[in-house]
Amino acid sequence: MSGGVVVAIDGPAGSGKSSVSRATARRLGFGYQDTGAAYRALAWSALDRGIDTTDAAAVIASLPGFDYRISTDPDHTVVQVGDTDVTEAIREPRVSAVVSQVARIPEVRAYLVELFRSVIRESLRPGIVTEGRDITTVVAPDADVRILLTASEEARMARRSLEVTGQSAEVTAQQLSSRDVQDSRVVDFMNAADGVTTVDSTHLDFDQTVTAVVDLVTSVWAE
Numbered sequence: 651m652s653g654g655v656v657v658a659i660d661g662p663a664g665s666g667k668s669s670v671s672r673a674t675a676r677r678l679g680f681g682y683q684d685t686g687a688a689y690r691a692l693a694w695s696a697l698d699r700g701i702d703t704t705d706a707a708a709v710i711a712s713l714p715g716f717d718y719r720i721s722t723d724p725d726h727t728v729v730q731v732g733d734t735d736v737t738e739a740i741r742e743p744r745v746s747a748v749v750s751q752v753a754r755i756p757e758v759r760a761y762l763v764e765l766f767r768s769v770i771r772e773s774l775r776p777g778i779v780t781e782g783r784d785i786t787t788v789v790a791p792d793a794d795v796r797i798l799l800t801a802s803e804e805a806r807m808a809r810r811s812l813e814v815t816g817q818s819a820e821v822t823a824q825q826l827s828s829r830d831v832q833d834s835r836v837v838d839f840m841n842a843a844d845g846v847t848t849v850d851s852t853h854l855d856f857d858q859t860v861t862a863v864v865d866l867v868t869s870v871w872a873e
């Protein structure tokens with residue numbers, strides 16, 4: 651693992667993992683790794699190449715040609731597949747709708763877990779915040795700080811609806827909920843594993859949530 655502080659954050663869709671992790675990394679001068687971006691980029695790439703995302707063998711066959719890059723600078727997160735900047739495209743509802751289909755394939759998970767670990771190992775900053783669904787349990791179970799970031803389904807849906815334009819709040823809420831149902835068949839990100847601290851942001855505003863996470867990290871860092 652990295653010589654710096656490793657912070658692992660998991661949680662359901664819309665719990666604030668990416669925005670809170672990025673803000674935490676900024677405050678602490680750490681790197682930031684969004685692992686969902688890799689699953690999204692693989693799903694985007696499959697759609698782009700006309701690969702059926704329900705065809706596990708075809709998705710697995712696409713892995714060796716999957717030329718994925720992500721920067722770990724929290725001020726400048728760019729996601730690329732080959733020469734294409736897919737930073738925005740991977741957030742489109744058409745990608746969110748199929749990403750769980752590629753994420754449930756064990757070979758895909760094994761491949762990406764190794765990639766995530768290498769990013770953590772190669773980080774040159776004093777620490778790195780990595781967020782996703784299985785970071786506290788599979789990718790970095792020995793991380794210095796392990797957090798499950800939660801919020802009630804109502805709060806998560808309301809926050810996500812504020813972001814998504816062009817479709818009704820009901821459709822957005824339904825997509826978020828169905829993605830969680832599919833994803834939780836593969837990894838448990840609703841319950842904190844042993845040694846993982848839960849931060850429930852339901853009644854916290856954004857800054858209070860970031861402060862809660864930063865405080866947890868600095869309490870370990872100061873030791």
Ligand SMILES: Nc1ncnc2c1ncn2[C@@H]1O[C@H](COP(=O)(O)OP(=O)(O)OP(=O)(O)O)[C@@H](O)[C@H]1O
Pocket residue numbers: 661662663664665666667668669670686809810813851854855856857859
């Ligand atoms: N404590 C909070 N209070 C209010 N809004 C918040 C809070 N935490 C996060 N948000 C907002 O909620 C929205 C969803 O957050 P974010 O995209 O970081 O979630 P996520 O867990 O990464 O979601 P996904 O897994 O779907 O990518 C964002 O608009 C973010 O600014």
Ligand SMILES: Nc1ccn([C@@H]2O[C@H](COP(=O)(O)O)[C@@H](O)[C@H]2O)c(=O)n1
Pocket residue numbers: 663685686687689690749750751753781782783784785829833
């Ligand atoms: N560690 C992870 C991270 C993500 N996934 C899958 O990717 C999807 C998109 O993730 P977001 O964090 O951007 O919402 C998510 O729905 C999972 O299917 C994963 O399996 N493990």
